[in-house]
Amino acid sequence: MATATISSKGQVTLPREVRAALGVSTGDRLDFIRLDDGTYAIVPASHSIRALKGLLPRRDRAVSLEQMDAAIEAGAKGE
Template identity: 45%
Template sequence: MSTATVTSKGQITIPVEVRNKLGLRPGSRLAFVPTASGSYEIHAQAASIRDLKGVVAPPPEPVTLDDMDEAVASGAAEHWT
């Protein structure tokens, strides 16, 4: 069983085994869910699509819908022929 100590600021360090099991990374969010017995379950919250903003750099020039349609058609043609 993994344990952690609460600091005077109310913070804990989550043991590495728990972080790995839950897939936690810096910035991950946890939900503390009360149970019927009065204890709590800890759940790693799924990342929001909004968390991905800025992960990929914008293209050097805007891409039109026609450009996208052409790229999709070209990729499909390569895959299916």
């Protein structure tokens, strides 16, 4: 079991094994998530940009500039 101490400024130094397990290093941010039972989970707040791949659906077809202009104009008219 890894143990850490809270400093007088409220700071905690994570033990090396915990940093390694979380995959975090100097400058990384952590999220503290309160669980239903009142305990907290600590998870890295920063993720690789690669983790976002596939998050948004791909469009099946390209849209022309003329189609974009027409859609903008229709939206401005409230159509």
